[in-house]
Amino acid sequence: xxxxxxxxxxxxxxxxxxxxxxxxxxxxxxxxxxxxxxxxxxxxxxxxxxxxxxxxxxxxxxxxxxxxxxxxxxxxxxxxxxxxxxxxxxxxxxxxxxxxxxxxxxxxxxxxxxxxxxxxxxxxxxxxxxxxxxxxxxxxxxxxxxxxxxxxxxxxxxxxxxxxxxxxxxxxxxxxxxxxxxxxxxxxxxxxxxxxxxxxxxxxxxxxxxxxxxxxxxxxxxxxxxxxxxxxxxxxxxxxxxxxxxxxxxxxxxxxxxxxxxxxxxxxxxxxxxxxxxxxxxxxxxxxxxxxxxxxxxxxxxxxxxxxxxxxxxxxxxxxxxxxxxxxxxxxxxxxxxxxxxxxxxxxxxxxxxxxxxxxxxxxxxxxxxxxxxxxxxxxxxxxxxxxxxxx
Numbered sequence: 001x002x003x004x005x006x007x008x009x010x011x012x013x014x015x016x017x018x019x020x021x022x023x024x025x026x027x028x029x030x031x032x033x034x035x036x037x038x039x040x041x042x043x044x045x046x047x048x049x050x051x052x053x054x055x056x057x058x059x060x061x062x063x064x065x066x067x068x069x070x071x072x073x074x075x076x077x078x079x080x081x082x083x084x085x086x087x088x089x090x091x092x093x094x095x096x097x098x099x100x101x102x103x104x105x106x107x108x109x110x111x112x113x114x115x116x117x118x119x120x121x122x123x124x125x126x127x128x129x130x131x132x133x134x135x136x137x138x139x140x141x142x143x144x145x146x147x148x149x150x151x152x153x154x155x156x157x158x159x160x161x162x163x164x165x166x167x168x169x170x171x172x173x174x175x176x177x178x179x180x181x182x183x184x185x186x187x188x189x190x191x192x193x194x195x196x197x198x199x200x201x202x203x204x205x206x207x208x209x210x211x212x213x214x215x216x217x218x219x220x221x222x223x224x225x226x227x228x229x230x231x232x233x234x235x236x237x238x239x240x241x242x243x244x245x246x247x248x249x250x251x252x253x254x255x256x257x258x259x260x261x262x263x264x265x266x267x268x269x270x271x272x273x274x275x276x277x278x279x280x281x282x283x284x285x286x287x288x289x290x291x292x293x294x295x296x297x298x299x300x301x302x303x304x305x306x307x308x309x310x311x312x313x314x315x316x317x318x319x320x321x322x323x324x325x326x327x328x329x330x331x332x333x334x335x336x337x338x339x340x341x342x343x344x345x346x347x348x349x350x351x352x353x354x355x356x357x358x359x360x361x362x363x364x365x366x367x368x369x370x371x372x373x374x375x376x377x378x379x380x381x382x383x384x385x386x387x388x389x390x391x392x
Contacts, residue, residue: 041089041125044082046170047096047132049193051079054098058083061091065145089125091148093118096132103174104197106244115208122148134196134211135166141215160264161223163256164188176248184308188256199234223262256309259299266357270366272350276387281344285377288389290335293368295361298335300328314349366391
């Protein structure tokens with residue numbers, strides 16, 4: 001009987017939402033780093049275009065942004081690397097070369113030692129995790145002289161265009177097994193890199209030329225329309241058409257990449273929290289509406305379904321194996337949210353919503369949001385009183 005009542009509550013919420021809008025170390029020389037630290041700096045991560053097997057070399061950077069002494073070289077196996085650069089702490093340039101399996105063609109290709117993929121960090125110290133990919137290479141090319149400020153600007157520029165952190169997000173192997181366990185940002189990153197292989201295949205040019213053409217199409221204001229269109233065509237072709245796509249992702253709507261439009265979007269994340277005195281597993285159904293400030297929008301598809309990057313459930317919510325319905329109305333700027341779970345949830349963190357700042361506006365605080373029409377039900381579909389949802 002409880003199961004039937006829960007199903008009835010599920011239908012109620014769905015209907016309600018439907019009506020809502022080993023190498024050697026070298027001396028550091030004259031660099032911009034600190035060699036007097038007491039803790040070793042260890043840099044590790046993923047080097048991929050698919051996953052690379054080869055060599056990673058890490059260099060100090062001078063105060064003027066030029067490449068200094070070699071700090072460490074280390075092997076890369078299937079994209080994974082770890083390099084201890086000793087007591088140096090400061091800006092570094094990372095270079096990678098070796099072989100990889102091209103996602104678009106399935107061929108084994110190579111990255112030459114004299115044309116490596118690069119990544120730059122403004123201040124490496126203690127334990128650092130970073131990706132080295134064609135997108136970090138793109139950021140290095142856009143940075144110019146590699147001073148800490150220029151490195152930060154280049155990394156941010158490319159991250160803002162592609163809507164994930166190109167340095168701190170680690171892509172995964174382009175296989176269904178790896179992608180199925182990846183976060184949304186990792187999935188998007190992996191597919192974006194594969195799209196560059198597809199673009200190289202379409203244009204019949206090497207990867208270095210593809211990255212150079214992307215760099216030429218990017219300015220401080222974003223990516224031009226032609227470059228954006230080329231990228232979008234490549235994404236669509238790889239995901240939907242290319243038989244060498246082994247990621248298991250066959251639908252572009254399962255990613256945020258369709259929202260890459262060349263513009264630089266400032267995003268901000270806010271936490272939705274359930275308030276009240278209910279037991280930890282008392283809430284079996286929950287619905288409410290978040291009125292988003294006019295300065296912000298929620299990325300969604302043509303049907304009004306928020307993109308994966310827009311709403312991320314908390315770990316506890318995910319553990320309850322919920323069924324979730326979300327819609328966003330651009331006309332009213334209202335995010336409608338409904339959730340059903342057999343195991344139940346209680347007060348605490350529910351989800352994170354990521355909103356994009358509209359051009360010409362100033363980022364508002366969480367206080368500018370409002371939440372209305374909150375309804376929570378128990379396993380018997382009875383209303384639980386005293387439940388509210390806040391935005392922080």
